[in-house]
Amino acid sequence: MQPVFRFAPSPNGHLHLGHAYSALLNARMAAEIGGRFLIRIEDIDTLRCTDALVADCLDDLTWLGLRWEEPVLRQSTQFARYRAAAETLAARGLVFRCTCTRSDIQKAVGANSPRDPDGAILYPGTCRHRPVGEGPFALRLDSREALATLSGPLHWRETGEGAEQVISADPAIWGDVVLIRKEIPASYHLAVVLDDAMQGVTHVVRGRDLYAATAIHRLLQSLFGLSAPVYHHHTLILDEEGKKLSKSAVSTPLRQLRAEGMTAAEIRRRLGFG
Ligand code: GLU
16 A cells, blocks of 8 residues: 655745744655545644645745645545535534633633643543533543443554654543534544544654654544555754754745745755755
8 A cells, every 4th residue: 555644834924944844854755655645634723723824834835845746635625525524523422512711611610620631631521421501612532431341441653753662642632622613613623533544644644743643643534444644754944064953044034045045955954945
């Protein structure tokens, strides 16, 4: 089977050097093993991800010298699929409706209550066993029920640092994650898992900031009966001398560098793709 890689930006702002590194790394790893290379636009947040930002994002990637397979999947065209998938979990009793606002959650627990890897307070289960009233609701995964469906521990293959490793996934650290948001009929975790599977992605190459999210992705893959890609979480990008780039350098928009006269070849060289 031909390997499939994807770069999956969320164009809620302009792409920066950190994105360029991730995109170039995906393309290089795909080329090295004769794989296909896709771009997927993760624009479920349709208010922040405007058409203009999506167009700029593709333009920046073209300018960098990247080429990919068409058509580009835009997640904003897939909401019905995400909802239908969440409904299949609902039919199995694995999700519940939740009306809590962020401040409801804060009020229900103390300030020192446990947090998920993103720093959000772990959901205290307020709506898990109560009928919700009128008004908008989110669909949350009932993590206890979901974990009870597993026949054994979850793992993933990780190639991010050194030799390939098998990492054990502990999805419980995420608690009852939101699968369908109140205001958006999807969530990052649900959409990414469904689309990686639909597009036949075999290699997920992305930033280290998403390492912890892989545990919940593995759980969702297991619930939907989907096979897991190999994961490669890359660390901070390095400049050509192998020094760590500062946070501000990493987040410099490509458009700004381009306007300042930097060429795509210079950027590729600076990021170690010369
Ligand atoms: N869209 C996500 C982001 O830009 C990345 C998703 C992924 O690579 O899994 O942070």
